[in-house]
Amino acid sequence: MRRLLPAGLTVLVAFALLVGLGVWQLERLAWKEDLIAKVEARIHAPAQPVPDEADWDRVDFEHDEYRHVTAQGRFRHDLEVQVYALVDVEPDGSGGPGYWVVTPLTMADGSTILVNRGFVPMDRKDPASRPEGRDDGLVTVTGLMRMPEEGGLFTPGNDTQKDDWFVRDPVAIASAKGLVRVAPFLIDADATPNPGGLPVGGLTRVAFPNRHLEYALTWFGLAATLLGVFAAYAWSRLRQAPAR
The missing domain is CATH 1.10.287 (Helix Hairpins)
Incomplete structure (x- = not known):
């Protein structure tokens, strides 16, 4: 023993x-x-106004990721960035490799929220190839709040000098574009069609392993x-x- x-x-x-x-x-x-239960409740709840600037420091993943929100302002299309993306193929033919179109939305109080307006294929990266979708008027954006994206092990780093983006990081984008008073989160726009059909919104993948x-x-x-x-x-x- x-x-x-x-x-x-x-x-x-x-x-x-x-x-x-x-x-x-x-x-x-x-x-x-x-x-998962909380997120399901958030995405199907009626859209609420986006948090005020005074409340931005209290926004976090646990309480705010995928909240259904709405915001009103004017897009700064001149400061648009394109973030490389690989999305699932959709029934309308969109998907595969391409770019998320992330555009600053300046609100009436002067604060700014970056909006992921949706997906464009590789050959439509240049904004000049989709001029119909660049509305300069007052717009209302409805979508889901998203926290800053973290790159994976094999995700290239953002190259701000070349304007090559692989991760949706509002702080980095704001710094590169000279923006101040920028929200520490983004909004993924819903599937409301954009003029000209691009970008294609509403492609947020809500999935948790x-x-x-x-x-x-x-x-x-x-x-x-x-x-x-x-x-x-x-x-x-x-x-x-x-x-x-």
Whole structure:
């Protein structure tokens, strides 16, 4: 029995760690399901006025991502940026590689919100190729609030000198374009058609990976397997032990 003690203690520590990871994944599952429920409620709620500038510092992902909002102002088409995107192919033929058209919307109080007006294909990146969609009048934008985007491991960095954008970062865009009083979030415009058909709005993908239950079962399964292997090992060693 004493010969099994070191191995038994090691297995006990590993078993506790694996069970702990499984429990943590179950806690993450509950958090993710609650978040998904909140987001579903937000996107289907009636559109509310966008937060005032005085409240911008209280805006965060947990409480505001995908909130259904509306804002009124005038687009600064001269300061438009195009952010590289790869979107799902839509029934109308839009999709594939192209660009999000992100345009500053200046409101009556002088503050600005960056609006992702929608998607354009690669060959329509140049604003001159879609002049119909550049309305200079007073417009009302309805859509979903989005927090600053974070690039993935293989996402190129924004090159502000070349005006090449790969991540929707309102702070970086505002700095590059000399904008002040810019909201720390964006609005993804809804599917309301733009003159000329471009950009195509309403392509926000509302999806959250939710494999926490799968991960939890994996950890619990590994814990059970570890006990089984140790039990078999211990039984084998005890059977081999010389009788006294």
